[in-house]
Each structure stands twice: as C-alpha cells, then as structure tokens.
Amino acid sequence: MTLVLTNVRPWSGDATDVTLDGGVITAVGPSPLGGAASAGAGVVDGRGRILLPSFSDVHVHLDSTRLGLPFRPHTGSPGVWNMMLNDRKNWRDAEASITERATHTLGAMIQRGTTRVRSYAQVDVDAGLERFEAVLAARETHRDRADVAVIAFPQAGLLREPGSAEVLEEALKLGADVVGGIDPCGLDRDPVRHLDIAFGLAGKYSLPVDIHLHEPGQLGLFSTQLILERTKALGMEGLVTVSHAFCLAELPADQLQELIDQMGALDVSVATVAPAGWPLPLQQLVEAGVRVGLGEDGQRDYWSPYGNADMLDRTWQLAFTNKFRADELIEHCAAVATIGGASVIDPSAQRLRSVADRPGLAVGDPAELVLVEGDSVTAAVMDKLPGRTVIHRGRVVADGLKLV
Known part of the structure; x- marks a missing residue:
C-alpha cells in the first residue's frame, strides 16, 4: 500500500x-x-x-541484555576474560529467559527508531547454541518490524577452550549471517591461528567477518594489519568489519593515516559504540572512504550498566565523546548512526562520502x-x-x- x-x-x-x-x-x-x-x-x-x-545498530549484544529487568549491582572486574567469566557465572540466573530478554530489547530498539540491526550471539562451550538460538527467536518475533543479521560470536575466544571453533561452526550451519572473532593477540594469544579459523570458516560458508578488537595501541595495530593482510589475500574486500578498533584512538598521526588509508583501499568497515576514552577519528575515516557504523553494545547487562535501546541517545554519546559542538559534526554522527551503519551491514548500500553528506x-x-x-x-x-x-x-x- x-x-x-x-x-x-x-x-x-x-x-x-x-x-x-x-x-x-x-x-x-x-x-x-x-x-x-x-x-x-x-x-x-x-x-x-x-x-x-531509520537507525542501524551494527554492534549490539541482544543475548546479554537485562533491559526490562530489575537493576542489579555491577559485579564484573576489569579485562575481557574476567568480564566474560562474570557473565558466564550470572546469565542463567536472570529473572527472564534469554529469548524473552532479547525479544523485549529488540522491540524497544524498534520503538525508538532502529529497523536495521547486527547483533552478536555468544557461542562457546559453556552456552553452546542456547544464546544464538535465543537471538534467532527474537529476530523471528520481530521479522516484520526490522531486519536483523546475527553474528556467531566466540566471546571466550577460539583457542582457550577446546571445542570453541566447533560450536562456532555449528552456529554457521544453523544460519548465522556473520563469522565473529575477538582479540586475536590479547585473548587467544595466537593471532595467526585465531584469524586462520575465523577467515577459514568465512570462506567455507561464504560469509563476512566481524572481529572485536579491544586491543590498544601497537598491539591493536598489529592485529589490524593481520586482518588487512587476510582481507587482501582472500579477496574479501567489503566483507570485513573491525569492531571497537580502540587502537585508532591511540596511534601516532603517521601510523594512523597509513592504517586508515589501507582500510579504505580494502573497504574494511568499522563499528563503534562511542566509548569514553577512545574516540574514533570520524572525519579521517569518512574522507578515506571507510564505512563507519554505530551500535549500543551490551545494554544494562553483566558487562555494563549502560544502554537503553535508544540509538538517538547513542548518537548523542558519539558526538559527546568526540567533543563535537558544531551542528555539521553532530549531524554527521546522526548520519553515521543511520546510513553509515546500513552500509556496514550491506556494503552495496548507499554510503557516506563526506562529513557533510546527508x-x-x-x-x-x-x-x-x-x-x-x-x-x-x-x-x-x-x-x-x-x-x-x-x-x-x-x-x-x-x-x-x-x-x-
């Protein structure tokens, strides 16, 4: 009609x-x-x-949300592995099932203007496919209200626990849309094997790759360079996303520009959650042709008390953490949260060409x-x-x- x-x-x-x-x-x-x-x-x-x-949330963990449940004290301790263990200790004791929580949060996101979503679903030897299947169920409930791509995400790494890679592949067989990875050096401490597994599965199932990269500074630069090498060698231009990419906020100017230019040439996209302390160089990225999208990460979960299903609020956070005051730059944040994210999900979609593009x-x-x-x-x-x-x-x- x-x-x-x-x-x-x-x-x-x-x-x-x-x-x-x-x-x-x-x-x-x-x-x-x-x-x-x-x-x-x-x-x-x-x-x-x-x-x-409409908004495009390209980095959200629907399988860990506690939105809609009573507020609880934060019990996590610093570090990705420690945070993961805290989540593992608590997620089964929530007042509602993962399916109920994921469905509620996805509905709240839609209510506030998000119709394009890329969600992680944790797959590991502890959860098996339970969290992945819950995100699939939430997607099915809201299938007529939003388009949802699901990332099979090895939150605990691929090498630290035997059987992790096998669980990841099972999720791909069941219809995951993206192959996930995380901190090849910092978490698994063997970037070659980690990336070989992730990119190998992506090639086997003809899927894109999304690598969580919390690694700072030179360590993050090293991992990013390895990701770029594989992208080029395997002809995966346009099919690789680096999420968080904290190192982009810490590199010297010459290294930063060289890395951004390489990412633009290989059409490797970036997903940010606008964290305090690691502002992305948004203007440099868009000028180099790098697709950048925004997401809400975990939402009031066992990792963090932040998040409220509102991408307009997260757009504010993106502008605030980048210390933007000019209208053009704040509007650019809105463009990143909408069209920018849509192009991360679908590289053939319209993309931003400049800070002034609307x-x-x-x-x-x-x-x-x-x-x-x-x-x-x-x-x-x-x-x-x-x-x-x-x-x-x-x-x-x-x-x-x-x-x-």
Missing part, C-alpha cells in the same frame, strides 16, 4: 511530503492527497517533525525511516524526545514508543 508522509522535514530541511510505495521512496514533494486517499493510500501526519533514515531520503532510497521531534537534527540529538514514528519497508511499525 502507498503511504504518504505529510509535512515532514527531511534532515530538518523545508517541510514537504514524501510518498512511499513498494518499500522505497517514490516521490518527494507535494502529494495529491485526495487522489492518494481515494486510491487507498495511507497518510501519516508528520506534524513538522524531522524525517531521517543521504537516504531521495527517490529510490529504501523506505527505512524515522520521524523525530526537534527544531533541527542537532536539537533532536540533544533532546531525544519521545514523539517518534518508525517505518520499515514502507509501513509504520512503531509510533509514540509503542509497537504497531
């Missing part, structure tokens, strides 16, 4: 109408509402709200949209108001923070 959005402001520009049909934008400009209504088209009153591409709302673009309140995009990011309407494949799936 045709859907007409009236009195909307694309990227906070002039008010206009936007017509959707067949899951895409078919017209931008004054619409013949009388004829459209008589033909059975739906009409959404934009009320002068800002029209944006794509995603032209004729022919996917009808993945969100209406938000605010005088400008920057004001919407600052205020994070609840008056939102969410559109997936050309139909309204949430309104006023409630699922339709």
